[in-house]
Amino acid sequence: MQTLIAFWNILRKDIENYYLKPPNISWGIIFPLSWTLMQLIRSQGDIGIEELLSGLMAMSVLFGTTSMLAVTITFERRSRSFDRLLIAPISISTLVIAKILGAILFGILNAFVPVIFAAFFINLSGINWGITLAAVILIAITSALLGLLIAVSAKEVFEAQTFSNFFRFPMLFLCGLFIPIDKLPVILKPISFCLPLTYGTDILNGAITGNSIFNAIFNISVMLVFTTLLFYLCLRNIKTKWIL
Amino acid sequence: MGIVDVANLKKSYGEIVAVDDISFSIEKGEIFGFLGPNGAGKTSTINMMIGLSRPTSGQIIIDGIDAIKNIKKVQRIIGIVPDENNLYDEMNGFDNLCFCASLYGISIKEREKRAMELLEQFNLTKAGKRPFKTYSKGMKRKLTIAAGIIHNPKILFLDEPTTGIDIESARQIRELILDLKKQGKTIFITTHYIEEAERICDRIAFIVNGKIVKIGTVTELMESVEREHKIRLQLDRSIKDIKEELENNIENCRVEIPEENSCLVISKERIALSPILQLLDSKGISVYEAKEIKPSLEDVFVKVTGIEASKLKKEKEKVGK
Numbered sequence: 012m013q014t015l016i017a018f019w020n021i022l023r024k025d026i027e028n029y030y031l032k033p034p035n036i037s038w039g040i041i042f043p044l045s046w047t048l049m050q051l052i053r054s055q056g057d058i059g060i061e062e063l064l065s066g067l068m069a070m071s072v073l074f075g076t077t078s079m080l081a082v083t084i085t086f087e088r089r090s091r092s093f094d095r096l097l098i099a100p101i102s103i104s105t106l107v108i109a110k111i112l113g114a115i116l117f118g119i120l121n122a123f124v125p126v127i128f129a130a131f132f133i134n135l136s137g138i139n140w141g142i143t144l145a146a147v148i149l150i151a152i153t154s155a156l157l158g159l160l161i162a163v164s165a166k167e168v169f170e171a172q173t174f175s176n177f178f179r180f181p182m183l184f185l186c187g188l189f190i191p192i193d194k195l196p197v198i199l200k201p202i203s204f205c206l207p208l209t210y211g212t213d214i215l216n217g218a219i220t221g222n223s224i225f226n227a228i229f230n231i232s233v234m235l236v237f238t239t240l241l242f243y244l245c246l247r248n249i250k251t252k253w254i255l
Numbered sequence: 256m257g258i259v260d261v262a263n264l265k266k267s268y269g270e271i272v273a274v275d276d277i278s279f280s281i282e283k284g285e286i287f288g289f290l291g292p293n294g295a296g297k298t299s300t301i302n303m304m305i306g307l308s309r310p311t312s313g314q315i316i317i318d319g320i321d322a323i324k325n326i327k328k329v330q331r332i333i334g335i336v337p338d339e340n341n342l343y344d345e346m347n348g349f350d351n352l353c354f355c356a357s358l359y360g361i362s363i364k365e366r367e368k369r370a371m372e373l374l375e376q377f378n379l380t381k382a383g384k385r386p387f388k389t390y391s392k393g394m395k396r397k398l399t400i401a402a403g404i405i406h407n408p409k410i411l412f413l414d415e416p417t418t419g420i421d422i423e424s425a426r427q428i429r430e431l432i433l434d435l436k437k438q439g440k441t442i443f444i445t446t447h448y449i450e451e452a453e454r455i456c457d458r459i460a461f462i463v464n465g466k467i468v469k470i471g472t473v474t475e476l477m478e479s480v481e482r483e484h485k486i487r488l489q490l491d492r493s494i495k496d497i498k499e500e501l502e503n504n505i506e507n508c509r510v511e512i513p514e515e516n517s518c519l520v521i522s523k524e525r526i527a528l529s530p531i532l533q534l535l536d537s538k539g540i541s542v543y544e545a546k547e548i549k550p551s552l553e554d555v556f557v558k559v560t561g562i563e564a565s566k567l568k569k570e571k572e573k574v575g576k
Contacts, residue, residue: 013360020357028345091341095402098305099358100330254309 017101018109025113029083038078039117043071043124060129065215066188067125068143069208072150075121077179080114080158081171088253089168103249107242111155118151139218142227146214149234153207156241163248182208187216192224207237256316258283258410258441259304264313266299266465273299275465276313281410281443281458286436288456289445292562296465297445298338301414304443305335318409331359334408338415338445340395344388348379348398351387352405359406366405373401377431393424400431404440411435413444417451429455453552463560473552480558482550486520486528489544490535494518497538504534519548 029035050063087093096106129135157178165171184190185199186208195203203209210230217223223230257280266274274296281287289297302308304315306326315322322329342351349370356366374383377397382390390398396416403411416432417425432455436442446452452459453473460470469476493515494501501510501518508526511519520526528545535542556562 016360016362017358020354024343024346024354028343090344091337091339092343094307094337094341095355095358098307098330098335100327100360101358102327254307 014101014105017099018105021096021106021109022112025083025110026116029079030113030117035079035117039071039075039121040124042074043067043121044128046070047125047128060133061220064125064129065212065219068122068147068215069150069186069188069212070183071121071125072118072147072211073154073179073182073208076114076118076151076154077158077161077175078172079117080111080155081161081165081175082168084110084159084162085165085168085171088162089166093253097253103246107159107245107249111152111159114155114158115148115151118154119147122147122151142214142218145227145231146211146218146234149214149231149238150208150211153211153234153237153241156238156245157207159245160241160248163245163252182206185209186212187224188212207234207241210234210237257281258318259287259443260314260316261300261304262314262316264300264303264315265311266296266303266308267311272465274303274310277462277465277467279460279467279470281441283441284436284439285457286432286442286444286455288452288459289443289462290447290449290452290459290556291445291462291560292447295462297447297462298414299465300462301412301443301445305333305412306330332409334403334406334411336400336403336411336413336416338418340392340399342387342395342399342402345386347384347386348374348390349383351398352402355402356405361406369405369407373405377401378427391424393420393427396420396424396428397431400428404435408440410441410443413442415445415447417446417448425451449551449553449556459552461556461560463562469555469559476552476555476559477550480550480555484522484524484526485548486526487544487546487548488518488520488531488535488542489546490516490518491541491543492516494535494538494540497540501531501534505530 047060047063047067050067051060084093087096096110099106126135158175161171161174161178165174185195185203186206187203188208192200192203192209210225210233213223213225214227214230214234217227217230259281261280262278264274264277265272277296277300279287289300291297299308303310304317304322306322306329310323317329318332320328343354346354352370352373353363353366356369361369370383371380374380377400379394379398379401382394387395387398400413400416403413413432417428420428429451432442432444444452444456456473458470458472459476460467461476462468469479471479493512494510495512498510498512498518502508505520505522505526507524508520508522511521513519520531532542
């Protein structure tokens with residue numbers, strides 16, 4: 012019960028102090044909307060909204076989770092308010108889950124902005140919503156953990172932002188969102204299959220358009236392996252880098 | 256065994272040794288002070304005791320619990336006030352206190368009640384609804400201390416509690432610390448203010464370059480160094496011309512003239528006043544005042560550590576700025 016009280020209050024504080032602030036709400040809406048419009052204008056009608064949807068959702072989650080988490084944690088580390096959480100009688104695992112959950116929820120909400128937008132133009136009844144939601148959640152979790160991993164390495168807020176972009180943009184181009192994986196140069200293909208976003212996007216592609224490289228169960232399993240690996244990597248890094 | 260027992264504690268960062276094999280014990284209900292200059296190893300020691308840093312070697316036992324193996328258990332019974340006011344800028348004072356209480360699993364009703372009580376105790380009731388970032392330095396410090404005791408800890412760790420704040424706030428904080436002692440709390444305090452340590456600590460450890468060079472009560476520390484007896488005489492004129500004669504006539508004494516119309520008579524033994532007064536009288540010199548100069552903790556610190564008190568004062572000013 013005591014752990015639950017601490018967990019809930021860390022989550023609530025983050026949501027109220029960071030995620031529900033007007034600039035973040037507007038970022039969460041404007042960012043996915045502008046990407047959707049940009050893609051539609053650029054394709055000049057060659058690509059339908061349905062084909063764009065999985066990419067836009069994946070991108071919204073990726074940017075929604077990583078940008079906020081890495082920055083807020085680095086900010087809290089800098090002001091040393093994060094030390095309060097480290098010296099609280101809660102386990103590091105509880106702390107990590109509480110910190111990333113806010114970002115995960117924010118990322119999930121971001122993912123559905125393009126869906127709401129698309130609902131005005133196309134019929135979305137053919138989408139497998141159960142698999143879509145599972146994919147969004149898994150992308151949000153892996154992205155949040157990547158954000159945390161960045162935060163552990165960054166000392167300053169600008170460093171966190173730079174590191175975020177350093178892995179986000181290559182990941183966007185290698186995960187099959189813009190360029191199909193089979194059209195990537197041979198040397199880049201193995202890298203593509205090492206990225207969690209590749210499998211997340213593939214689940215979304217399968218659930219929304221019916222076209223995917225792997226089946227959903229395989230993709231979900233790989234995403235779960237990534238989640239476990241990243242979680243333990245975050246724990247290990249926090250213990251070695253923050254508790255010196 | 257005390258409520259806190261530290262044995263052979265060491266912390267190295269590569270080749271740099273921040274804390275070098277220190278051992279000490281804190282008794283239940285006492286205020287124990289760590290006095291030393293910046294970089295002496297005070298914060299490094301505190302960080303190892305509260306779980307923000309891992310010792311290279313050594314043992315820390317807090318209330319019978321091994322703090323290195325079971326730090327989360329220890330964190331439940333300790334309160335921590337870091338050297339920086341690290342509460343949340345955007346949250347108001349009341350919410351900050353409630354949030355800190357929630358980290359210890361305190362129920363909403365209980366934490367709100369406790370937060371109100373502490374705001375009142377620390378004279379911050381009116382400021383309770385204002386964001387933390389609008390507080391003055393002294394108010395911030397007081398709220399940070401309140402956050403450290405919101406869960407009613409047995410042992411309180413205070414890292415430089417009065418550094419960088421105004422005299423009045425520092426005085427109020429020192430009173431609050433003494434009040435906490437009266438409530439039965441055990442307090443570990445680090446400071447580089449000699450007067451502060453002297454005023455509120457039951458026992459003090461001098462720490463320099465990661466090593467404890469002396470430990471004891473203020474009285475014990477005073478007695479630990481070879482004491483010289485000093486008497487300052489206020490005179491009606493200078494005694495430069497009879498200084499040598501005075502020294503020759505009083506056994507085992509030396510005379511210093513710090514100011515024109517005064518002199519210091521210094522001896523390793525107690526000084527008898529009558530022969531001095533008689534001699535001065537015979538020379539037609541009137542004595543207006545005779546005062547014994549007792550050594551201060553500052554003198555002891557300088558003697559034991561070799562660090563000039565002025566160095567500590569300069570650091571104090573730097574932090575204050």
